[in-house]
Amino acid sequence: MNFDYFMPTKLIFGAGSLQRLGTEPLPGKHALIVISSGKSMRKYGYLDRVIKLLRQNGADSVVFDKILPNPIDRHVMEGAALARERHCDFVVGLGGGSSIDSAKCIAMMSVNEGELWDYISGGSGKARPVKNQPLPIIAITTTAGTGTEADPWAVTTRTKTGEKIGFGFGGTFPLFSIIDSELIQTVPVNLAIFQAFDALFHSTEGYIAKTANPISDLLALKAVEGVFTYLPKILLDPGDKEAWSYIALSNTLSGIVESISSCTSEHAIEHAMSGYHPELTHGAGLIAISLAYYSFFANKVPQRMIQLARAAGKTDARNPQDFIHALAELEQRCGVNEIRLSDYGVENDPSKYAAHARHIMPGLFSADPYPLTEGDVAEIIRKSYC
Numbered sequence: 001m002n003f004d005y006f007m008p009t010k011l012i013f014g015a016g017s018l019q020r021l022g023t024e025p026l027p028g029k030h031a032l033i034v035i036s037s038g039k040s041m042r043k044y045g046y047l048d049r050v051i052k053l054l055r056q057n058g059a060d061s062v063v064f065d066k067i068l069p070n071p072i073d074r075h076v077m078e079g080a081a082l083a084r085e086r087h088c089d090f091v092v093g094l095g096g097g098s099s100i101d102s103a104k105c106i107a108m109m110s111v112n113e114g115e116l117w118d119y120i121s122g123g124s125g126k127a128r129p130v131k132n133q134p135l136p137i138i139a140i141t142t143t144a145g146t147g148t149e150a151d152p153w154a155v156t157t158r159t160k161t162g163e164k165i166g167f168g169f170g171g172t173f174p175l176f177s178i179i180d181s182e183l184i185q186t187v188p189v190n191l192a193i194f195q196a197f198d199a200l201f202h203s204t205e206g207y208i209a210k211t212a213n214p215i216s217d218l219l220a221l222k223a224v225e226g227v228f229t230y231l232p233k234i235l236l237d238p239g240d241k242e243a244w245s246y247i248a249l250s251n252t253l254s255g256i257v258e259s260i261s262s263c264t265s266e267h268a269i270e271h272a273m274s275g276y277h278p279e280l281t282h283g284a285g286l287i288a289i290s291l292a293y294y295s296f297f298a299n300k301v302p303q304r305m306i307q308l309a310r311a312a313g314k315t316d317a318r319n320p321q322d323f324i325h326a327l328a329e330l331e332q333r334c335g336v337n338e339i340r341l342s343d344y345g346v347e348n349d350p351s352k353y354a355a356h357a358r359h360i361m362p363g364l365f366s367a368d369p370y371p372l373t374e375g376d377v378a379e380i381i382r383k384s385y386c
Contacts, residue, residue: 003214006259009173018046026057031091031138032061032079032091032103033050034103035063035064036065036095062088066079069278069281070282071105072158072159073157073158077116079103080105083135089135089136090107090135090137091104091107091135093174096145097143100141104172105154108130108171112130112131112132116167120167121167122165122361124161125165134171134172139174140178141251144187144192145282146195146255147199149179149252150253153166162276163359164272166267179251181248189234192234194287196247196250199223199247200254201267202255203219206220208305210368219254220253222311229246230242230244234247262364264365264367265357265368266286272353273285275356279344287336289380291328294323301370304369306323309322312330341386350381
């Protein structure tokens with residue numbers, strides 16, 4: 001029972017908490033605000049509010065707004081160049097996981113030489129040590145999916161190779177994160193479903209991983225309970241503020257689980273496919289492979305699966321397959337049970353993606369509770385294809 005617990009990020013949680021940006025001590029005077037290329041940050045007034053609150057708190061800002069749903073290395077380097085040009089001394093990630101992940105990488109590359117992939121481990125990354133501490137990062141999440149506000153991880157794709165790889169270390173934890181459920185509540189319900197499943201799988205993976213420990217177990221089971229309990233309530237009533245708050249909490253808990261346990265190969269498999277096919281939404285990719293993936297492990301870690309089933313609401317669970325049934329039921333209630341990889345242009349070539357998954361993120365395979373061969377991965381993809 002050996003583990004490290006390192007969580008340096010101050011979490012500011014609750015409805016209306018965005019206002020704290022106007023009074024919380026800032027790490028600098030010149031902010032780079034990183035947002036997506038979409039319209040929502042401007043449409044809902046979030047960007048204007050953040051600019052105003054920073055100004056109220058003594059900081060000016062410049063906006064970088066090119067981030068894609070699956071962030072790419074080129075935009076990280078462009079953002080870093082802008083931060084240097086405008087003498088920014090901290091970075092604000094505003095939006096979903098893609099914006100905050102990109103903010104972390106931009107914060108690092110704005111003060112370090114070379115290219116992002118010089119520092120990436122796995123795939124064609126050179127795994128160079130990071131020489132200079134990244135600029136301080138503030139995360140303001142407007143979605144509940146990746147948990148990136150509570151972990152150091154940042155996922156980016158190298159476009160020329162299709163490598164979608166997570167990166168992070170102690171220096172890429174946000175200084176503080178604001179989790180305001182009033183912002184999260186404006187996400188369209190269909191998008192919230194994909195995001196909630198991402199949070200769910202961060203927690204289930206962290207619970208079955210070899211790196212699981214007593215702290216991560218407590219948080220993972222609470223996050224699983226939250227998603228299974230409150231996601232259906234949002235479907236019934238999208239205006240249910242309490243349900244949105246608990247979904248936001250489950251997401252943040254899942255980020256802490258990632259920090260002190262680990263994701264497993266489920267995320268590596270999805271990254272292998274969406275790295276080549278950025279149109280594959282991360283949550284959709286995870287959902288597509290989930291039943292085949294957890295069915296593979298059901299009898300390998302039976303007691304863990306039974307505990308997950310109980311957290312999912314099957315309080316009398318006695319069989320590891322009970323979690324598979326609970327997951328299938330939730331996917332059906334959410335209307336995502338018919339998702340197939342073929343829907344997103346993924347080629348019918350399971351062996352290609354199986355090999356790519358192990359190439360880009362071998363570390364996640366090492367966290368699996370039971371070894372997966374490339375043949376096992378190919379079979380999981382094959383069962384999920386159509």
